[in-house]
Amino acid sequence: MFESAEIGHSIDKETYDAAVPELREALLQAQYRLKAQAQFPVLILINGIEGAGKGETIKLLNEWMDPRLIRVDSFDVPSDEELARPLAWRFWRRLPPKGHTGIFFGNWYSKMLEDRVHGRIKDAELKLATARAQRLERMLCDEGTLIFKFWFHLSKERMNARLDSLKNDPLHSWRISALDWQQSKTYDKFVHHGEKILRLSSRDFAPWYVIEGADERYRSLTVGRILLEGLQAALAAVEQPEPVTSQPHSAPLQIDLDHLSLLDSLDMGQKLGKEDYQQQLVAEQARLSQLLRDPRLRKRGVLALFEGHDAAGKGSAIRRVTGALDPRMYRTVQIAAPSDEERAQPWLWRFWRNVPERGKFTIFDRSWYGRVLVERVEGFCTPDEWLRAYAEINDFEEQLIDADVVLVKFWLTIDKKTQLKRFKEREETPFKRFKITEEDWRNRERWDDYGHAVADMVDRTSTEIAPWTLVEANDKRFARVKVLRTLNEALEASIDKGR
Amino acid sequence: MFESAEIGHSIDKETYDAAVPELREALLQAQYRLKAQAQFPVLILINGIEGAGKGETIKLLNEWMDPRLIRVDSFDVPSDEELARPLAWRFWRRLPPKGHTGIFFGNWYSKMLEDRVHGRIKDAELKLATARAQRLERMLCDEGTLIFKFWFHLSKERMNARLDSLKNDPLHSWRISALDWQQSKTYDKFVHHGEKILRLSSRDFAPWYVIEGADERYRSLTVGRILLEGLQAALAAVEQPEPVTSQPHSAPLQIDLDHLSLLDSLDMGQKLGKEDYQQQLVAEQARLSQLLRDPRLRKRGVLALFEGHDAAGKGSAIRRVTGALDPRMYRTVQIAAPSDEERAQPWLWRFWRNVPERGKFTIFDRSWYGRVLVERVEGFCTPDEWLRAYAEINDFEEQLIDADVVLVKFWLTIDKKTQLKRFKEREETPFKRFKITEEDWRNRERWDDYGHAVADMVDRTSTEIAPWTLVEANDKRFARVKVLRTLNEALEASIDKGR
Known part of the structure; x- marks a missing residue:
């Protein structure tokens, strides 16, 4: 499942600099079209390996796009108010309305994955949690939501290298709260159970996109392009004479940016x-x-x-x-x-x-x-x-x-x-x-x-x-x-x- | 979930005799239209309480309709060949082809329900089995299959009365293999876990129909009418200028035959x-x-x-x-x-x-x-x-x-x-x-x-x-x-x- 995300994708600065202005312009336009139609919301789920650039990519998207139409939510420790209600309440209250985009860090998948990695739940419960997530996503999709699920990936070697480099960077060192990431066991468990979640929850209405996170330019452009193409397809579907109500996912599975394919x-x-x-x-x-x-x-x-x-x-x-x-x-x-x-x-x-x-x-x-x-x-x-x-x-x-x-x-x-x-x-x-x-x-x-x-x-x-x-x-x-x-x-x- | 199926639905002989000829004619016509189109198969799942008339109803449907286009399969003890392969193989090999109707007795639900009633599996496994069944049914529906799921129900009193009456009937006594049905505990467990299965697996693309089984005329007419209306709606959907590929279930939820409603x-x-x-x-x-x-x-x-x-x-x-x-x-x-x-x-x-x-x-x-x-x-x-x-x-x-x-x-x-x-x-x-x-x-x-x-x-x-x-x-x-x-x-x- 992670094969294509371990082959060292990268994009040179020149190509990147040439591509970005057009991409930004197109993303902004798509965003305004989304807002003007106000026919469906966009929900972006962010998961993956520590150090694979999850935070950086979202930060960048916020710079590229109109941040007034994006809301980023990070679901770490639940608040008192959230603990007093059913688990899903914290997600429901943050759902983006039609015309807007919501980015969920630390969503339902992070919770079940962490619980499994730390042995708090077993495989059967992980499968049940995944099935529950599928019902939620199916319902959201039936209600019109366009869902993108991104898994930021790094091979173990690249993760170690990247965490090392971040450690020495005063701007980033605060991030390495999870030092035990560098213990090889955590990585293995995380990837093992993560792969299971991706296998069980990659459905046509809400597929996972696995992004190799080692090269910043590659991962930024790739995420941007997947968002753009998926968004444009969904906007066009709504504008048809017989508009679709639920959003079938029509973003391309592969964005062939650096022409480096697995084969x-x-x-x-x-x-x-x-x-x-x-x-x-x-x-x-x-x-x-x-x-x-x-x-x-x-x-x-x-x-x-x-x-x-x-x-x-x-x-x-x-x-x-x-x-x-x-x-x-x-x-x-x-x-x-x-x-x-x-x-x-x-x-x-x-x-x-x-x-x-x-x-x-x-x-x-x-x-x-x-x-x-x-x-x-x-x-x-x-x-x-x-x-x-x-x-x-x-x-x-x-x-x-x-x-x-x-x-x-x-x-x-x-x-x-x-x-x-x-x-x-x-x-x-x-x-x-x-x-x-x-x-x-x-x-x-x-x-x-x-x-x-x-x-x-x-x-x-x-x-x-x-x-x-x-x-x-x-x-x-x-x-x-x-x-x-x-x-x-x-x-x-x-x-x-x-x- | 079983409320409407415990209020004593019944139909008098005169009404029944008047309704049957027309229903049979219409069912036959629908069957031939299904065969002529050969665009989708029909799959009927039969579950429910012992003595609620499951077998009798299917026998009757076979008399009413053209049996050459119906195949009834009963999945009891798996054969050697079936045991040698994945569990679902026995169901796959019996799937009705397009244009035909398959009736599955003792299907995937019977297996999980029995396993749960006899304590061979726990609630978590029952939920996983139900989720698996949902994926199978969703796939079948996406591939065009029209699925009907019937639960034949009896209140405990009526079940006991009916099993007593069957016991004295030389034509039927062979059926009471499961004498322990009359032990009130079995009934309670069966209904308790059955209700859970129905709740988790009644989805828009394959809903359950709960049929009160006490009165033979009522249950026969009701099943016949639900089949007929669901079939006609699906046939019409395929014949539209832009035919649908997957079969959304459009049979009516209630067939108001005896004008006796819960309220x-x-x-x-x-x-x-x-x-x-x-x-x-x-x-x-x-x-x-x-x-x-x-x-x-x-x-x-x-x-x-x-x-x-x-x-x-x-x-x-x-x-x-x-x-x-x-x-x-x-x-x-x-x-x-x-x-x-x-x-x-x-x-x-x-x-x-x-x-x-x-x-x-x-x-x-x-x-x-x-x-x-x-x-x-x-x-x-x-x-x-x-x-x-x-x-x-x-x-x-x-x-x-x-x-x-x-x-x-x-x-x-x-x-x-x-x-x-x-x-x-x-x-x-x-x-x-x-x-x-x-x-x-x-x-x-x-x-x-x-x-x-x-x-x-x-x-x-x-x-x-x-x-x-x-x-x-x-x-x-x-x-x-x-x-x-x-x-x-x-x-x-x-x-x-x-x-």
Whole structure:
């Protein structure tokens, strides 16, 4: 969930200085339009890691925008008056009215997260609190509120570096009240439980935006742009001939400011020599075959799914996985266009029907992620549909995990040049020609759209319970061994957990 | 929640025989239209009390409708295949395709309810299971499914009578597998936890319909009519020029078949003589004054709200409550049209701002129930809005209860004749003339609409944690004493609970 926010996003001063005046002007205009319409309020929730620039960003937004139309509330220790009433009263009394913007620091999520990190509540209560928050946000959205939820993130290394630098800065040192942040345990717990909250509460009507907080210019511009685009979309929706009453969230999931995407951050040069490959392949295949026979896995289903760029080598990687297995030990499910029968059902139905039984190994060659990849990019489903699909997928996968399924998800990635080379090879080799179609060339034209879709997908569905493994597949040998090794490690880990 | 299903609804044979042919014809037509459109599936969930006619009703529906387009599934003991997969797999594999109808006996609610009744899970897990069910139903609804949830109800006396009669019937005796149903404890637990499930899971997109199951003709016709009207509304929505994709639930909440409504079932002849009244009034007022000073109430807010027909005597009843109190001990909140400031907020905001503090007593003269009464009947809000308001109100009241507020809700009811008499009196008495307006006369013309709205309101928001008290107010003296006594009893009960 935090993958894209740990790759070192940054923006140089020149670009920043050039972008800011226009952004400020547009934000102000949107704000005045919001005020003039007075059709809906905007609510911004701020959460995340200490030192990731939460306070600074809000301060900046207040400078950029008209502060008379923004109210910032920080909910720390409740007052006597607040303690005398139901918990939510303190939030209700501060809700921004139509036409205005409210920024909530230390909101309902901070409370439940802190309680969980300090062991005051357990997982079941955290889940109940998240469900309660969802009902509140759904109601606010039904009543017209446009909700933005920002999670400011830092990798542990960057957080430590940043807290160090702030400590020496006389202007900022007062902030480090929470010195124990630098104890690595606090960070780990915070991120672990925070990730759970984000997974459970990122819904189409109020999604989370994870912002990498290390670079001040990057985080400021990103937050500003997300606000602007979401605001403009909502304002336009209200001005339509048949205005919508509740605010569906239409801010873009990714603002591609520094053109640094998760996939670009991979080291695509990784390779494996022929000899090493042969050796490692055979070893990993033997290990897999043995693991799958382990009696301790008999109570668990295993599900490996493969997604990737066209010509990234999904098929050949799958063949290396199955190469050393008895055909009775696994089943491969090929996902193509849905059948008539499948189209008459909710979209997840065709995946549910293929869920592995306990003790069985199922390989998905493409998967339910088609919903947020090809169906999104090609417009086979509406934005409403693919926006809610992230939460539906997370719900689905949570049910798999709850049923003890070992779930391993691979995205095989190649760069654009490598794809071109492979496409041409396929065209030139008679027995490979069937593999390349007009459609592949068309998809290639949408390379960047697919890139954004993949980054969104990983950000929203790579969860602690079901993480994505990104496989650098320019070198097929490297990719195949990485796939097998990852799968084996997941199986071993699940055996070690010993349920 | 079960109030309207314990008043002895019934339909005579003649009416039934006259209504059935037309209903069957219309149901069949709707079914074929559903099949021809093939735009959405229908899912019917069946739950409720043993002996309330669940099985019989479904059998009948199968006779009335085309069974080729209906599939009934009963989910009892899971099969080996089902046990080998995630819990929900068994439901997914049986989902009806578009154009078809699926009837689920023993669905997700039965499982969680049984687990709770038998102590296998606790309240927190029940709440989590309900939240999970909500996510599933929301997803199904977003994917187009039209969901009906029926709870077949019987009062404990009627259940016992019915189970006795079935026992002696050779055709039915096999059904009484669950003999322990007749142990009064099972019934109580079942209804207690069932009510909680209904409260938490009755949402606008998939509301519960509570059906009184004692009279076979009544329950058959009622279920048939609810299905028919919901189905016709959904079919029409799809056939519109801009068809809706997800199915908002538009079946009527009440089907007024036997013209027996909750309010009609009250004994409106109850009276109190002048002397008794004086005596009891003074006693109850003194008791209230004492109770409100009890130190054990200092940690609890008290909230009494008054709704009722025009001229039912809300004002004078409230004056009798406050009559013996020091003005510093209470606050009265008059709810009229919202102010500009309130209109710029979610609709519940103006009630949240007036929530009592711990140790304080607040009286609401009219309340948040205006949303589902006057605003519904007069069209001040859309059906979408008042339909979701029931769940929003239940969420709100749950938060009050969680914050230890003692919540007492009164509906003061008079009959139409008494209202007319009082209206005329007001017109003829100079100092009362200000109390009667054109609007009162207009409301009177919608007497029946208000009656339906009240019955829906009580059925959907009279919960174990926040029950409605219906006050027979033809006799003002009787009403005033009942109000005071009910309030005092609620306060005493909350002191006894001693938190």
